[in-house]
Amino acid sequence: MATTHPKSSTANRRWRWFANHTASVLAVASTILVIAPLVAIFVDLVYKGAVSLNWNFFTKLPAPVGENGGGMANSIVGSALLLGLASLMGVPIGISAGIYLSEYGRGTKLSNVVRFTADVLNGVPSIVMGIAVYGLIVVPQKGFSAFAGGVVLGIMMIPTVARTTEEMLLMVPHSIREAALGLGVPNWRSMLSITLKTAMPGVITGCMLAFARVAGETAPLLFTALGNEFWSTALNQPIAALPLQIYVYALGPYDEWHRLAWAGSLVLVFLIVVSVALVRFVTTRGVLKGAS
Amino acid sequence: MADSTFRWLMLLCALSIFAIVALIAIELVTHSQMTLAKFGLKFFVGSAWDPVSGEFGALPFIFGTLVSSAVSLILAVPLAVGVAIFLTEMCPKALRGSFSFLTELLAAIPSVVYGTWAIFTLVPLLREYVDPVLIKLLGWTGLFVQPDFGIGMFAAGVILAIMILPIISSLTREVMTAVPHTQREAVLALGATRWEMIRMGVLRNARVGIVGSIILGLGRALGETMAVAMVIGSSPTISKSLLAPGYSMAAVIANEFNEAVSDVHRSALIEIGLALFLVTIVVNACARLLVWAVTRGAPARAT
Numbered sequence: 001m002a003t004t005h006p007k008s009s010t011a012n013r014r015w016r017w018f019a020n021h022t023a024s025v026l027a028v029a030s031t032i033l034v035i036a037p038l039v040a041i042f043v044d045l046v047y048k049g050a051v052s053l054n055w056n057f058f059t060k061l062p063a064p065v066g067e068n069g070g071g072m073a074n075s076i077v078g079s080a081l082l083l084g085l086a087s088l089m090g091v092p093i094g095i096s097a098g099i100y101l102s103e104y105g106r107g108t109k110l111s112n113v114v115r116f117t118a119d120v121l122n123g124v125p126s127i128v129m130g131i132a133v134y135g136l137i138v139v140p141q142k143g144f145s146a147f148a149g150g151v152v153l154g155i156m157m158i159p160t161v162a163r164t165t166e167e168m169l170l171m172v173p174h175s176i177r178e179a180a181l182g183l184g185v186p187n188w189r190s191m192l193s194i195t196l197k198t199a200m201p202g203v204i205t206g207c208m209l210a211f212a213r214v215a216g217e218t219a220p221l222l223f224t225a226l227g228n229e230f231w232s233t234a235l236n237q238p239i240a241a242l243p244l245q246i247y248v249y250a251l252g253p254y255d256e257w258h259r260l261a262w263a264g265s266l267v268l269v270f271l272i273v274v275s276v277a278l279v280r281f282v283t284t285r286g287v288l289k290g291a292s
Numbered sequence: 293m294a295d296s297t298f299r300w301l302m303l304l305c306a307l308s309i310f311a312i313v314a315l316i317a318i319e320l321v322t323h324s325q326m327t328l329a330k331f332g333l334k335f336f337v338g339s340a341w342d343p344v345s346g347e348f349g350a351l352p353f354i355f356g357t358l359v360s361s362a363v364s365l366i367l368a369v370p371l372a373v374g375v376a377i378f379l380t381e382m383c384p385k386a387l388r389g390s391f392s393f394l395t396e397l398l399a400a401i402p403s404v405v406y407g408t409w410a411i412f413t414l415v416p417l418l419r420e421y422v423d424p425v426l427i428k429l430l431g432w433t434g435l436f437v438q439p440d441f442g443i444g445m446f447a448a449g450v451i452l453a454i455m456i457l458p459i460i461s462s463l464t465r466e467v468m469t470a471v472p473h474t475q476r477e478a479v480l481a482l483g484a485t486r487w488e489m490i491r492m493g494v495l496r497n498a499r500v501g502i503v504g505s506i507i508l509g510l511g512r513a514l515g516e517t518m519a520v521a522m523v524i525g526s527s528p529t530i531s532k533s534l535l536a537p538g539y540s541m542a543a544v545i546a547n548e549f550n551e552a553v554s555d556v557h558r559s560a561l562i563e564i565g566l567a568l569f570l571v572t573i574v575v576n577a578c579a580r581l582l583v584w585a586v587t588r589g590a591p592a593r594a595t
Contacts, residue, residue: 016485023487027382030374031391034461037454038398041409048412096305104299105306114306116580121313123508123576124569125515127542128316131549131565135319155312162309188298216402219517219542223549243404247518250408258412265405276400280393 049266052259057267062229062245068256072264074231078146078240079215081233082225085150086214090157091207095196097158098165098203103191106170115166118159129156130220138224146232146239149225153217157210164206168199205279212272212279218243242268316569324563326556335563341528341544343553348560350567352528356445356538357568360520361513363449363534364456369506371453372460373495379461380468381490392462399458407522410451415442415523418450423535437533441525446534448524452516456509463508467501467586468494504582511575515568517542541568 056071063070097114105111133152138144172195180190196203218241221227226238227245242264249261321328327335327348338349375395379388419442426436426446436446471494479493495502525537526547541564552558 016488020485020487023377023490024382027374027378030371031378034371034375034457035391035394038394040413041401041406044409044413045405093305093308096302097309100302100306104302111306114309116577117313118309119580120573120576121309123511123515123579124316124572125517125542127515127517127545128320128565128569128572131323131545131562132316132319135323135562136315139323158312159309162306187295191298212400216400216404218402218404219546222546226550243402243518246408247404247522250404250411251522261408262412265408269401269405272400272402273397276396280396 045262045266045269048259048262052263053266057260057263061231062260063256065254070256070260072240072242072245072260072267074228075240075242075245075264076267077231077233078225078228079242081146081239082149082153082221082241083211083215085147085235086153086157087207087211089151089154090161090210090214093154094158094161094207094210095165095203097162098169098206099191099196101162101166102169103195115163118162121159122163125219126156126217127219127222130223133220134223141236143236144224144226144238145236146225147235149221149239149241150235152220152224153214156214156217156220157207160210160213161206164209165199165203168202168206169195171202172198201282205282208275208279212275215272215275216243216268218247320562320566320569324559324566326559327563328559330556331560335560336567339530343548343557343560346554346556348556350541350560350564352530353539353541353544353564354567355530356448356524356540357514357542359534359538360445360448360452360524360540361510363446364452364513365506365510367449367453368457368460368509372457372464372505372509373502375457375461376464376468377490377494379465381486381494392465395458395462398454399462403455403516403518404522406451406455407519410447410519410523411443414451415447418442418447427535434532435534437535440535441537443523443525443537444535445524445531445538448520448538448540449534451519451523452513455516455519456512459512460505460509463505463583464498464502467498467505467583470501470586471497498586501583501586504579504584504586507575507579507582511572511579514575515542515572517546521546541565 056069057073058071058076059073060069060071061074062072097118101111101115105114129152133148133155137148137151141148176198177190177195180194181187185194221241221244225241225244227248228238228240230240232239246261246264246268249257249264252258252261331338331348335348336350336354338347339351340347340349341352342348379391383391419440423436423440423442423446427438427440430436475497476489476493479489484492520540521543524540524543526539526543527537528539528544529536531538545561545565545568549558549561552561
C-alpha cells in the first residue's frame, strides 16, 4: 500500500489489519468524544435549570440587586416581540427572494450570484450586523430601540429563509406548475397558490430554522435592543431580551443571578429544541416527499 | 400587468440580499472614518490598546482571534472527520438518524448558553483536571505554563471547538456522501480493508470539500462572539502561554462598545468590526466555492 514498504507479506497484512482496526476505534472514539459535551451540556442545563425554574421566573420582573426571587417575565415578552418583528421583516422578504431564485432566476448568472451572496451573508458574524444596524438606526434616532433589534434579527433571517424556500420550491414538479398554467391561471397566482402552497411545509421548516437561529442571538442585540430592567413594549425604547439577560446574569457576581441564568438558558434551549425537533418531525414524516 | 409587477417585486427582494451586504459595508466604513483616517494601517500592527489615553492598536485582538480559532480547529477537525467517517461508513443505519439529530441540536444551542455552560462547568473542569496535565506534559513548549486561571485562550479554543464541530462534521458528512458508491466498490474490489477504502476511495475524493467545510468552520470560529467573550479573560495582551487571558476581535466589540469612552474609541471598535467583516467574507466565499465545487455534480442530498 502507498504508505508503507513492508518487508514481508505477513508484516504487511498485520499492518493493514492494525491500521484498519485503529481507524475504526478512532472513529468510534471521536464520535463518543463529540457526543460527550452535548450530553454534559444538556444534563447540566436540565438539572441546574430545572432546580431554578419556578412560577416567579415567568411572571416577575428582575429583582433589585441583592434581593432574591426575581424573574424574567419582561425578557420573555421582549424576546417574543423582537422575534415577531424579525419574522415580519425576514419571512416575506426571504420567501420572495426564494421565489425569485427558483421560479424566475433558475440557472441565470444573477441568481447564482444572489445565492452565493446569501450563503456568504449567512457566515458574517452577527456582531458585525449589530454594528451596521447601530449605525443605520440607533445613531440617527439617537437611542437604542426594540425596532433596531427587530430589524437586525430580521436581516439575519433573510438569507436562511431565501435559500431554504428556493430549495423547497425546486422540489415541486413541473407538471404541477404546468397544470395550473394550463387552466389559464396567471403566472403570479400559480406561484403563490400552487407552487408555494405545495412546498409550504418545507418553507415553514426553513422559517422555523431561521427563527430558531436568531432566537438565541445575543451579540447583535447588545448595540440595538440594549436590554431593559423594566417592562417595556414600546418600539422606540430599549427592550429586554432573554439571551441578553442570560449574558448579564451569567457574568454577574451573585449566586441568585447565576441561578436565573441557568433557568433562562433552559427556557431558551427548550424553545429552540422544540422548534428544531418539530422541523425534523415534519421533514422526515414524508410531508415533503408526498408533495413531489 | 400583475405578472410583471409580481416579477419585479420578487426581483427586488432577491436584490435586497446585495443591498444588505452593501449596507453593512457602507455603515462600517462611514462610522470608522475617524480611526481609518487617523491611524491608517498602523491600527492593525500596534499592540497598545489604551482607550483612555487614546492609543488604539488592534494587534492583541487579531492575535487572540487567530490563536483561539487555531486551537479550536486543531481540536475540532480530527474529531469532526472521525465522526463523519463513523456516520457515513460504519454506523448502523438505525443509529445514523439519531446521531445526526444530536449534532443538529448541538448546532442549534445559542452561543450565550454555551458561554454560560463554559463559565460554570467547562472552566472549572479545565482548571482542576485538564490544565495541570497539560502543564506537566507540555510545559516545556512554553504554551502551557502557570499562572492558570481556567479562563483564557485555551478555554476559548475548547468552547469554540465544541461549537464548530457540528458544522464541520455535518458538511464533511455531506461531501463524503456525495462520493459515488462505485468509487468505494472499486477500491474494495482490489482487496482493500475498510480503512483503506475510506482513505483512498472516500477521503481522497472528498478532500476538497472537507477543506471547504473546515474553512467554513474557521469562519464561524473567527466571528463567534458571546461564548468567547465570556471565557477568554478580556485582557488585551499578547502572551505565549495559551492558559493566559487574551482577547478576541469580536469579544472586544461586545464588551467595550456600549461603554466606549470617546468617539475615537467607538470608531476604533467599528474598524475592528470592519476588519472582521472583510475577513469572514473572504473566508466564507472560499469555503463556499470549495464545497460547491465538490457537491455540484453529486446527486441530490441523500441523507
